[in-house]
Amino acid sequence: MHQTFDAALEINLLHANQEGADRNRDRFDEWDITCLNVMSSPGAGKTVLLEQTLAALNQDVKIAIIEGDMTTELDADRLRKYDIPVIAINTGRSCHLDSRMVAGGIHSLEHQYDPSLFDLVFVENVGNLVCPAEFEVGEHAKVALLSVTEGEDKPLKYPVMFREADCLLITKIDLAPYLDIDIQRIETNVRQINPHVNIIPLSAKTGSGMEMWFNWVISQLKTSNKSLLVEV
Amino acid sequence: MHQTFDAALEINLLHANQEGADRNRDRFDEWDITCLNVMSSPGAGKTVLLEQTLAALNQDVKIAIIEGDMTTELDADRLRKYDIPVIAINTGRSCHLDSRMVAGGIHSLEHQYDPSLFDLVFVENVGNLVCPAEFEVGEHAKVALLSVTEGEDKPLKYPVMFREADCLLITKIDLAPYLDIDIQRIETNVRQINPHVNIIPLSAKTGSGMEMWFNWVISQLKTSNKSLLVEV
Numbered sequence: 001m002h003q004t005f006d007a008a009l010e011i012n013l014l015h016a017n018q019e020g021a022d023r024n025r026d027r028f029d030e031w032d033i034t035c036l037n038v039m040s041s042p043g044a045g046k047t048v049l050l051e052q053t054l055a056a057l058n059q060d061v062k063i064a065i066i067e068g069d070m071t072t073e074l075d076a077d078r079l080r081k082y083d084i085p086v087i088a089i090n091t092g093r094s095c096h097l098d099s100r101m102v103a104g105g106i107h108s109l110e111h112q113y114d115p116s117l118f119d120l121v122f123v124e125n126v127g128n129l130v131c132p133a134e135f136e137v138g139e140h141a142k143v144a145l146l147s148v149t150e151g152e153d154k155p156l157k158y159p160v161m162f163r164e165a166d167c168l169l170i171t172k173i174d175l176a177p178y179l180d181i182d183i184q185r186i187e188t189n190v191r192q193i194n195p196h197v198n199i200i201p202l203s204a205k206t207g208s209g210m211e212m213w214f215n216w217v218i219s220q221l222k223t224s225n226k227s228l229l230v231e232v
Numbered sequence: 233m234h235q236t237f238d239a240a241l242e243i244n245l246l247h248a249n250q251e252g253a254d255r256n257r258d259r260f261d262e263w264d265i266t267c268l269n270v271m272s273s274p275g276a277g278k279t280v281l282l283e284q285t286l287a288a289l290n291q292d293v294k295i296a297i298i299e300g301d302m303t304t305e306l307d308a309d310r311l312r313k314y315d316i317p318v319i320a321i322n323t324g325r326s327c328h329l330d331s332r333m334v335a336g337g338i339h340s341l342e343h344q345y346d347p348s349l350f351d352l353v354f355v356e357n358v359g360n361l362v363c364p365a366e367f368e369v370g371e372h373a374k375v376a377l378l379s380v381t382e383g384e385d386k387p388l389k390y391p392v393m394f395r396e397a398d399c400l401l402i403t404k405i406d407l408a409p410y411l412d413i414d415i416q417r418i419e420t421n422v423r424q425i426n427p428h429v430n431i432i433p434l435s436a437k438t439g440s441g442m443e444m445w446f447n448w449v450i451s452q453l454k455t456s457n458k459s460l461l462v463e464v
Contacts, residue, residue, distance in 0.1 A: 009241075041273045042361050042390060043382030070362070070392075074385050093392065095327065095362035127390070129274050130302070130327040130360050149381040149404070150275030153306050158274060158359070160302075160325065172381070178410055 017135050020099030024138025027106055031115045032222045035123060037137055039161065040145035042127030045171040047075045048204045049145065049213075050122055054082040056214050061221065064113070066105035066123045068097040075124065085113055096132040097125050106138075119223050129154070133161040141166040141220055146190075148176050148183065155189040162193040167216055170201040173208060249367050252331030256370025259338055263347045264454045267355060269369055271393065272377035274359030277403040279307045280436045281377065281445075282354055286314040288446050293453065296345070298337035298355045300329040307356065317345055327363045329355065334369040351455050361386070365393040373398040373452055378422075380408050380415065387421040394425040399448055402433040405440060 028035045038046050054063060064085040067076040076088035087105045091097060102123060109115055123139060125132040133142070144165035146154055149172060155162040162168065168190055170183060187199050198216060202209025260267045270278050286295060296317040299308040308320035319337045323329060334355060341347055355371060357364040365374070376397035378386055381404060387394040394400065400422055402415060419431050430448060434441025 041275065041359075041382075042386050043273065043379070069389055072385075072388050074389060093366070095360075126362065127273070127386075128327075128360060128362050130358065131363065134325070147275070147381065149379065149407070150273075153304075154274050154359075156304050157301055157306060175381070175407065175410060178407060 014134065017099050020103055021136035021138045024099055024102055024106060025140070027110075027115075028121065028138060028140070031118065033115065033118050033121055034141075034220050034222055035121045035137075035139045036141055036143055036217070036220065037123045037125060037132075037139035038143045038145070039125045039129075039132045039165075040127065040171075041129040041147070041150060044127070044145040044147040044150070045204055046124050046127070046145055047078055049169070049171070050079060050124060051082070052204050052210060053122075053214065053217065054079065054084065056210070057217065058082055058084065061120055061218070062118045063120045063122065064109055064118050066097075066102055066109075066121060068101065068124060068126050070094070070126060085109060091126055095126060095128050095130075096135050097123065097137055098135045099137050102137040119221050120217070129158045129161050133164045143167045143169065145169045145171050146186065147172045148179060148181050148186070152181060152185045152189060155186070155193050159193045162190055162197075165194060165197050167198045167200065168194075169213060170199065172203060172205070173201045174203040174205045246366065249331050252335055253368035253370045256331055256334055256338055257372070259342075259347075260353065260370060260372070263350065265347065265350050265353055266373075266452050266454055267353045267369075267371045268373055268375055268449070268452065269355045269357060269364075269371035270375045270377070271357045271361075271364045271397075272359065272403075273361040273379070273382060276359070276377040276379040276382070277436055278356050278359070278377055279310055281401070281403070282311055282356060283314070284436050284442060285354075285446065285449065286311065286316065288442070289449065290314055290316065293352055293450070294350045295352045295354065296341055296350050298329075298334055298341075298353060300333070300356060300358050302326070302358060317341060323358055327358060327360050328367050329357050329364065329369050330367045331369050338370075351453055352449070361390045361393050365396045375399045375401065377401045377403050378418065379404045380411060380413050380418070384413060384417045384421060387418070387425050391425045394422055394429070397426060397429050399430040399432065400426075401445065402431065404435060404437070405433045406435040406437045 067088045073088045076086045079086045087108045089101050200212045299320045305320045308318045311318045319340045321333050432444045
């Protein structure tokens with residue numbers, strides 16, 4: 001996070017954010033909604049992942065999206081094509097979503113829809129491998145994406161995100177043959193930081209690994225319907 | 233940057249950083265050193281760019297590196313192989329270098345070497361497409377990297393970095409054939425944010441575009457020796 005030249009202020013900032021996150025989570029719980037916070041560097045494939053997840057699960061799982069971007073609604077517009085509620089939050093100069101911004105998104109959801117009808121809210125965070133990991137927004141689990149193009153050493157160099165993740169998706173594995181990269185080495189580096197995280201290598205382009213991801217999402221639902229699980 | 237829930241505090245923070253950056257730049261000027269601040273998302277290729285730049289220019293240009301990473305000295309160790317001063321700064325939880333950290337790096341340089349012997353200091357920032365752009369460190373120019381794997385829309389979605397850049401390197405163009413990407417579209421999107429920025433598409437793997445980059449670096453030197461320019 002940004003150093004504020006004042007440790008006490010930083011603690012207050014994170015403490016206020018945490019209180020807000022707890023309130024958001026209480027709202028989600030009240031409605032039996034699972035909230036997943038999706039985070040990564042810019043361009044690791046968060047939006048295309050959500051597009052394909054909507055295409056696969058939208059018939060059986062009632063999904064809404066809270067979409068964070070510094071500027072533009074480019075990603076929000078891509079997701080709106082799936083005819084679901086997409087609440088766009090422009091963070092301006094802020095490098096991450098915080099619990100106050102997401103509370104605003106929940107407020108919009110509550111006033112435009114009946115929130116008790118939803119099973120799942122994805123929060124798509126600002127593209128940043130550092131800051132979003134430190135600011136809970138009320139999620140029940142954190143999903144981090146790391147593209148194979150980013151390199152094997154990233155879990156060691158940016159440990160906060162990898163320590164916090166409940167599910168780590170290694171994306172764009174279709175590009176691995178063109179790179180000097182070892183996916184097993186990425187996994188070993190991730191496990192060094194976070195031994196028990198779920199790791200799913202996948203490609204949204206070829207579909208490889210996507211069903212494992214859909215199953216993981218379904219396993220997180222409070223209103224879980226085992227019949228949705230796909231055999232992989 | 234992180235919202236601090238206090239606009240006046242944010243202004244003070246940036247103001248204090250700017251004063252420190254101006255002091256750092258005064259030191260560099262005193263020694264006829266050009267300082268270039270190299271910034272991008274994690275894995276866009278900053279370190280390999282610097283490795284190849286050292287290999288190409290190290291004979292003729294006296295270079296030192298200030299290397300920022302949250303944790304580890306993995307990148308610093310890669311650059312130390314070129315037998316030049318590499319001052320590693322671990323930022324801990326901080327998502328960017330600030331002018332105070334770089335002042336510490338300058339202090340080390342000054343006490344271990346004769347700084348007046350150097351022509352060029354590269355600052356390799358923490359991998360983050362958002363925050364480093366807002367914190368000057370005393371550089372004379374800002375170099376931003378965007379990998380083709382990150383997607384065409386990133387200049388529009390993360391405008392601060394692209395607005396601030398003096399030189400934009402579109403990296404990993406050797407991967408373009410495997411992606412659904414139009415490099416011309418990236419350039420058009422960058423120019424929408426920053427019409428006069430230097431844009432150099434390149435590949436550190438194939439060498440394509442690298443000599444244009446070396447020439448740009450040489451053109452920035454205070455002690456510029458035109459004989460170093462390569463015909464491209």
